[in-house]
Amino acid sequence: MKNEGKKAIWSEYQKEIADDNFFYVRSCIRQNFFPGSEVAFLRILRDVLHKDVFEHPCHTTCSGIGYHGDVVPVETAMTVVARQFALMTEAGYKNYVPSCITSFGLYTEILDTWHHFPEVEEKVRMQLKKATGRDFEKPENLAHASDVIYKFRKEIAAKAKYKLINKETGEPLKVVDHIGCHYSKMFPSKGVGGAEYPYVLTGMIEEWGGEVVDYPERRHCCGFGFRQYLVQANRGFSIACSKEKFESMKPYKPDMIITNCPGCPMFLDRWQYVINEMEGKTYGQNGKGIPVFTYEEVAGLVLGYDPWDLGLQMHQTDCEPLLNKIGIEYSKEDKYNLKVLPAYTENHNLVNV
C-alpha cells in the first residue's frame, strides 16, 4: 500500500472549518448510547480550547433518522431543519456544528438542494414562517463535531497526558477508524479526506500517536444502516454486517476502534457482545473484544479525563484492555459509582424561549 496516493487524495479534500463561536446541536440518540461523549466535546471545546460553544434548549431532532428510515418525507425534514437554523439565527451564531453524522449529512444535503433549487428553499421558508413565525439564515459554516476536533487535533496533542502508544512496547496502537456513512459518502467534498479514504479520524489518530489499520472491509457499513436495524426483521443482516467487519479487521490485531457516528460505536460495541454470546467468538486479544470509542472519548482519554467521567462504563465491550495498554489511571471501584459533573448538570447557556 502506498501512502503517497492517499496523501494526494487527502490534499484534494480539505474543507473550511470555523475556528470559534459554534452553535452545537446534539444527537437524538447519542446521549442514550454513550452519554459522556457530547459532554466531553463541550468540556474540551470550552475548558481546554477556550472556545465559545452555544447550545439551544429548543433544539429538536433534525428528523434525519426518520428521513433515512423512510418514514419522514424530505419536505418535512427540510422544515424541521429550517427551524434549527432559525434557532441558530436567533441566537446570533453562524457556525453550525451537529454532533450526529446523519444530521450533518442531512444538513449538507438540504443546503445543496436549496443551492440547486432555490424555489424549494423559498417554499420551506414560507412553511416555517406560517407554522412558527420564524425566519432563518443559512449557516456560514457547517462542520461536523468530528471536523472541529480534527481541526484542533494538534492543540489537543499539545496538551495531551497520554498518547495512543502501548506503554509496554512503545509501539503505536493499531487503530481501526470507522466513518459514519452519512459523513462524506453522499457529498465527498464535504468531508475531510473525501469518501473513499476519509482523513478526519485518521488525522486525529496520527496526531495522537496511533497507527491506522486499513483493512479490506474498512468502507463496509457498521451494521446500523437504519433499515437494517430499525426494521426488526432485518436485524440479522445488521449483525452480519458488523461480523463481516470484525472478521476482516481481526488479522490486523487492532487495539481499538474509533468512530464518529452515533450508530457505529453502538453497533460495533454491542454486536461484539452478541456475537460472543451467540458463537463464543471474540475479535480482540486474549479472548476479549476490541474496545470501541467515540472520537470525543478518545480525545478525552488523551487529555487525561477520568474514563468513568467519559462514560466508558456504558460500553458493553470492556474498555479496560485499552486503558491498560496506554497506562491510563483509573479506579476499578469507581466504574459504576456514577458521579454528577457539576459544571454540566445544567445548560449554562440557557436562553429564554
Add this chain to the structure above:
Amino acid sequence: MRKHVVVIGGGVAGLEAAGQLTKVGVDVSLIEKESKTGGNLNKWFKLFPDRRSSSEVKNYLDGMTVNNGINLHTNATIEKFSRSKSSFSITTNAGKELKADAVIVATGFDLFKSERKEEYGYGIYDNVISSADLEEMFRKGIIAKTNGAEPEKIGIIHCVGSRDEKVGNFYCSKLCCVTAVKQAIEIREMLPESKVFCFYMDMRMGGALYEEMYREAQQKWGVNFIRGKVSEASETIENQLMIKVEDTLAGRPLKMKLDMLVLMAGMEMSKGGKKIASISGLHTGENRFFAATDNHFGNNKSNVEGVFYAGTCTAPMNITETISHARAAVLEVMDYLTDSKI
C-alpha cells in the same frame, strides 16, 4: 504560391494529416508538445484487432511526415492563436510565430487518470494498474506484481472513467472493451496458468473483427466475462487485492481476491486541446471534446473558418477511424484553400 497549414498535435491524426498534406504539395508545420511524435500510440505495444505492433504504424506515419520534409516543432505548445482575415497567426512557447492559411487541430485525447476513480485504489494499492501500464509490461515481456511474482488471478475493469456520471463522463470511450479483450488474450498467452476476469457493463464490440476477438477470448482462452460494475477494491493483509462486484446476470454480489487489477482507462479531451479551446474560441461539446459543426456533413469542420479537426480531439475513435478522419480533414482543408481564393 504554396499554401501553409499548421497541424497541431503529432499523434496519429496529426501525422496522417501532415503526411497527406505534403503529398498534395502543401507546406506543413507540425506542432507537438512532447519531445517525439506518436502521441498515445507510443503507450501501446500491440494493437487490436490483429495485434500488429504499434511501432509498425508509427513507422508508417513517421515515414510520411518526419522523413518527408515537414517542419516539425517538438516540445512546443501554443500560447497565442489568432485569425486575421484568412490568415492565422500561431505563437509557440518558444516565441516562434507561425503564419498559416489553414489549421488542423489534432490534439487527440488524454487517458483518463485512473486515480480519479478513488474506490479502485490506483496509486494506493499495490498491483492496481492501468491498461497503459499493462501495455508497458507487454513491451518488457513480463507481467509481474510489485514483488516480482507472476499474478495468477487478474481482474480487468471496463469503463473506468467512461459512462460514469460520477466523474462527469457520460460518453462511451469505445475502445476500452476491445482493449480489455485484447489484453485478456495477451495475458493468457503470456501466463497460460492465469485466470482472467473481465468486469463489464455492456460489451461494445462495434468494430471489424472485434466480435471475433471476443469469441476467441472466451472459447480459446477461457477468459471470464462478468457483467457487473466493480464497486470497490481493497487490499488484504496478505497483500492481495479484494474486489466487490455485483454479477448482474447471476443477480448476486461477489467478493473476489485478485493478484492484479487492470483498469481500462477511458478517453478524455486532452489538456492541450482544452488550452487551445480556451485561447482560440473553438467550441467544445458537452463531452468537452471539440464540437464539429455537423455530425454528418461537417465532422471535420470547426466554428472558426479555416480551422479543421482531425481524430480523437472530437470524440473517441480507433486508429483506423482516426486515420480516415485525418484524411477527411485534409480534403476539407484542400477544399477550403481552393475555394477561399486566398
